[in-house]
Amino acid sequence: MEVVIIGAGVVGITTAWALNQRGYQVTVIEKQSQAALETSRANAGQRSYGHVSPWASPKLIRKTLPSLVKRQGPLKIQPLPTPITIHFLLSMWRAAYTPGLFQRNHEAMLQLAQFSRSQFLALEKTVKLDFDGHHGGMLKLASTESEKRELLDIAQTLQKLDIPCRWFDAAAARDQEPGLREDTPLVGGLHVPGDGSGDCHLFTQALARECEAAGVRFRYDTTVTHFKTSEDHLERIQVSGESGPEWIDGDLFVVCAGCASRELGLSLGVKWPIYPVKGYSLTARIENPDHAPISTLVDDRYSIAITRLGNRLRATGFAELTEFNRKIPDRRLAAIREGLESRFQGAVDWSKAESWTGFRPMTPDGPALLGKTFQDNVYVNSGHGTWGWTLSAGSAEVIARQIAGDPIPLNLQAFDPLRFSRK
Ligand SMILES: Cc1cc2nc3c(=O)[nH]c(=O)nc-3n(C[C@H](O)[C@H](O)[C@H](O)COP(=O)(O)OP(=O)(O)OC[C@H]3O[C@@H](n4cnc5c(N)ncnc54)[C@H](O)[C@@H]3O)c2cc1C
Incomplete structure (x- = not known):
């Protein structure tokens, strides 16, 4: 199954890794020339679970x-x-x-963060990444x-x-x-x-190299511009890159575009009021x-x-x-x-x-947006606010488990990606 991930920040790259490790074919589309050049570039470096x-x-x-x-x-x-x-x-x-x-959102975020900690520890055992x-x-x-x-x-x-x-x-x-x-x-x-630290930019770039070595395809300098949907399904996405506009197919799509997810959401008919x-x-x-x-x-x-x-x-x-x-x-x-x-x-x-x-x-209420959207083959992993580095490994694993249908030991109600559209 071919999964297309939009965005190569820390959230997109950890998601690419989690899906690649489960045997999915993954393509990452990123408008910048490398991974982690936007918000994942020089944050405070705290993994504050x-x-x-x-x-x-x-x-x-x-x-x-x-x-x-x-x-x-x-x-x-x-x-x-x-x-x-x-x-x-x-x-x-x-x-x-x-x-x-x-209080409900605080506890849900802390539980996701503890899950993220366990995923970071497992990841750091699996691959040697140099990121201080x-x-x-x-x-x-x-x-x-x-x-x-x-x-x-x-x-x-x-x-x-x-x-x-x-x-x-x-x-x-x-x-x-x-x-x-x-x-x-x-x-x-x-x-x-139990909290930690680390350079999010070095980590993301190192993990992107591991992803590439493991078969993930990267399309840098490529911006997702349009979606072609039919009923409740995303057929394909249009990108614009060095060779002009082009349509890209995929079985599943995951939006990991950080602050830009707001606009992409509107094109998909869903409200993600990320500021x-x-x-x-x-x-x-x-x-x-x-x-x-x-x-x-x-x-x-x-x-x-x-x-x-x-x-x-x-x-x-x-x-x-x-x-x-x-x-x-x-x-x-x-x-x-x-x-x-x-x-x-x-x-x-x-x-x-x-x-x-x-x-x-x-997001205005705090928790990120994690899960399936109105389309049956579109997921979102965005809106982590001030904690995206900390939560990245955990939320990537959540999305990979949702896609694979594996059990998730968390209550994800606080992260419902449709919560702002239902109001
Ligand atoms: C000052 C500051 C301090 C912080 N400190 C911490 C901290 O200590 N600990 C912590 O956990 N978090 C911290 N954060 C938050 C953390 O940095 C973010 O939550 C995290 O980097 C978000 O990652 P992301 O992958 O969602 O977004 P990004 O890193 O922004 O990645 C999104 C990617 O999507 C790409 N993209 C967007 N639109 C498109 C499109 N249409 N087509 C193709 N590609 C597209 C972008 O180019 C970008 O590379 C801090 C943030 C700031 C600003």
């Missing part, structure tokens, strides 16, 4: 709204939001204040008592799901991460020992290892993620609702640098840092 959570949460909304007016505040909205931005915000708001929804990958735990820092209370609430949910975690006071947090500055406010941190939530990263070689993190952290003061990737350090931050605006303002990078220096002073030489911006493919 114990930290995945919907952003549609009343607590998060209360916490981030005041940050709109602070320079380092993580949330930014363009002065005149477009109708798509307003619609996304209202939908997120509605999801956040739907009784019980946050590590499972050294993650520490979420609290610099205030109220942040500590929030983290202890999260710890309760983790404990309910049997996900190991531990509260560290400030001294224990500094024992865990000895490079942390002594003179910055710190009450403690929630440590999730591109912009963020930034800075990556630099570690010059002073004693002042650098050992693993990966989230800092509550500046809302930045800080990750060690081999001999490099990456810091990321901001959630901007500006649609696809690829500008990288200096003030955003300066705020990320400031946040990092406030925790790990002098670890890197910023003059040599690489900057990047990317767009989290975010």
Whole structure:
């Protein structure tokens, strides 16, 4: 059976691998010249299986709204939001204040993440991939008592799901991460020992090479432009590449196009209201290892993620609702640098840092879109928001099992890809 995958980000490539390993013939179509050049390019590098959570949460909304007016505040909205931005915000708001929804979605995402962890461990045993990958735990820092209370609430949910975690006071947090500055406010941190890190771009490119060696075909520089459907079946897709427009046949199709899945969904008659939530990263070689993190952290003061990737350090931050605006303002990078220096002073030489911006493919309620669409031969694996690297191995396995008809040890209701079309 021939499966065509649209998109070669981390989600498309892990899906290609999972299907190839089950004996399917797979073709991946990607509009860029290589795998992982869009959102999977330079994200925070956290495989945060114990930290995945919907952003549609009343607590998060209360916490981030005041940050709109602070320079380092993580949330930014363009002065005149477009109708798509307003619609996304209202939908997120509605999801956040739907009784019980946050907790249900949070637990569903944590369960998918734990499944993803087991798939990553299995994958890393099967193939040797060089991506500065590590499972050294993650520490979420609290610099205030109220942040500590929030983290202890999260710890309760983790404990309910049997996900190991531990509260560290400030001294224990500094024992865990000895490079942390002594003179910055710190009450403690929630440590999730099963979490990990790794360079998503290196991983995706390495796995794409393994896929190719195992027989997966790749069509780079090729954009999917149209679908030819009849009744509830997708007959073929039109692509445009170097040799002009062309129709491609397949038995099954999987949409893994990240933020672009929204438009592709509309052509298929389904609503996937994925919004591109912009963020930034800075990556630099570690010059002073004693002042650098050992693993990966989230800092509550500046809302930045800080990750060690081999001999490099990456810091990321901001959630901007500006649609696809690829500008990288200096003030955003300066705020990320400031946040990092406030925790790990002098670890890197910023003059040599690489900057990047990317767009989290975010659904308004949080969970990704996983499963079959209105057409009987079209699946979607998109909309993982800020957790696509973490969830990739698990959601790829879910799609492969759905296609093969194999059992899946998860309740997938929260990930229903038709949930926005039924309303
Ligand atoms: C600042 C930032 C920090 C982040 N940090 C983390 C983190 O620490 N941990 C984590 O788990 N996640 C993180 N994320 C989120 C994560 O990076 C994404 O969820 C993930 O990369 C999404 O992968 P994807 O394959 O769905 O999308 P993408 O990587 O965007 O891949 C989609 C691909 O589809 C292709 N495509 C689109 N349309 C078409 C078309 N019509 N025809 C052909 N090809 C097409 C695109 O070119 C692209 O290559 C972060 C994101 C950002 C922005």
